[in-house]
Amino acid sequence: MSPAYSEKVLEHFKNPRNVGELENPDGVGVEGNPVCGDLMEIHIQVQDGRIADIKFKTFGCGSAIATSSMVTEMAKGKTLEEAMAITRGDVANELDGLPPQKMHCSNLAADALHKAIKDYWEKHGGGPPEEAGA
Numbered sequence: 001m002s003p004a005y006s007e008k009v010l011e012h013f014k015n016p017r018n019v020g021e022l023e024n025p026d027g028v029g030v031e032g033n034p035v036c037g038d039l040m041e042i043h044i045q046v047q048d049g050r051i052a053d054i055k056f057k058t059f060g061c062g063s064a065i066a067t068s069s070m071v072t073e074m075a076k077g078k079t080l081e082e083a084m085a086i087t088r089g090d091v092a093n094e095l096d097g098l099p100p101q102k103m104h105c106s107n108l109a110a111d112a113l114h115k116a117i118k119d120y121w122e123k124h125g126g127g128p129p130e131e132a133g134a
């Protein structure tokens, strides 16, 4: 079985961006997939409400590595609210699609990012306007 991967997926898999960890992350998100056992950790550094730096470590399949790499590229420089709005569908679209059986891998990347942002909000206060104003 060899699902058809886009060139972008293969490129990000071979040359993943923002791999590693931050020394003093402002927020950390860990997400695991109980089915395949893959695990992803995302660290963010926040400055003026924006993601100034972001790193990831993924113990998982090629699609998980490619989607983590892409999600870090998409989130960098964005406000926390904008990064929170990134969905797994957005990540897959930016990669020119993923094979259907690999869509859950992009879920891991988006969820880990969202958890890192929530972790930041928990530690430093803040959150989306609808929650703050509710």
Ligand code: FES
Pocket (backbone or CB within 6 Å): 033, 036, 037, 038, 060, 061, 062, 063, 064, 102, 104, 105, 108
């Ligand atoms: Fe587990 Fe892709 S197979 S994240």
